Amino acid sequence: NAGVTQTPKFQVLKTGQSMTLQCAQDMNHEYMSWYRQDPGMGLRLIHYSVGAGITDQGEVPNGYNVSRSTTEDFPLRLLSAAPSQTSVYFCASRFLSGQGSYEQYFGPGTRLTVT
Amino acid sequence: KNQVEQSPQSLIILEGKNCTLQCNYTVSPFSNLRWYKQDTGRGPVSLTIMTFSENTKSNGRYTATLDADTKQSSLHITASQLSDSASYICVVSGDTGGFKTIFGAGTRLFVKA
Numbered sequence: 340n341a342g343v344t345q346t347p348k349f350q351v352l353k354t355g356q357s358m359t360l361q362c363a364q365d366m367n368h369e370y371m372s373w374y375r376q377d378p379g380m381g382l383r384l385i386h387y388s389v390g391a392g393i394t395d396q397g398e399v400p401n402g403y404n405v406s407r408s409t410t411e412d413f414p415l416r417l418l419s420a421a422p423s424q425t426s427v428y429f430c431a432s433r434f435l436s437g438q439g440s441y442e443q444y445f446g447p448g449t450r451l452t453v454t
Numbered sequence: 455k456n457q458v459e460q461s462p463q464s465l466i467i468l469e470g471k472n473c474t475l476q477c478n479y480t481v482s483p484f485s486n487l488r489w490y491k492q493d494t495g496r497g498p499v500s501l502t503i504m505t506f507s508e509n510t511k512s513n514g515r516y517t518a519t520l521d522a523d524t525k526q527s528s529l530h531i532t533a534s535q536l537s538d539s540a541s542y543i544c545v546v547s548g549d550t551g552g553f554k555t556i557f558g559a560g561t562r563l564f565v566k567a
Binding site for chain 1: 458485486495496497498499500503505543545550551552555556557558559560
């Protein structure tokens with residue numbers, strides 16, 4: 340059971356380039372999400388998915404696309420990278436627990452620099 | 455505006471000492487409050503979860519308290535260890551499913567030998 344995995348660990352892009360950040364989980368969780376973490380700020384939600392074939396926007400979706408073709412995978416695509424997208428990106432998955440709450444698990448993160 | 459504010463921003467303590475981190479929130483409605491530990495270069499890991507009816511929750515040397523009336527929470531670390539050096543993030547959800555969740559910016563704790 341690997342939990343939530345992300346690749347790559349580090350990436351440097353030039354402005355205007357595109358790329359895909361990979362995320363996978365082996366816990367059969369329906370809910371997955373992408374966050375970005377910037378210095379001095381809390382994690383902010385980019386996109387989320389409540390199941391295969393269903394995605395929705397979070398707080399800061401501009402410049403990012405997602406898809407969810409399987410329960411396991413939830414890739415994040417940067418369409419045309421901008422310096423403002425320099426950040427650390429975390430993928431997470433979660434399930435509803437029996438106590439009327441949820442348990443959430445985060446991946447190790449991808450540190451992206453856009454020059 | 456729904457907000458989660460943590461203090462201090464950073465803290466340095468000696469190994470073996472205790473410390474308390476603070477979290478004030480204005481999230482409404484309120485469903486649950488979590489504390490996460492985030493080691494450098496890693497993703498956050500859950501320490502405690504408290505709902506409206508709970509005012510304290512422990513996880514080993516970590517004890518979280520919640521005052522839902524004043525909308526304040528604290529995380530107390532007892533007998534600190536070098537491995538406690540990390541960021542501690544307070545997270546408040548307005549619903550049980552976590553669709554209305556606000557993350558604090560975190561407190562960076564340094565434990566020195």
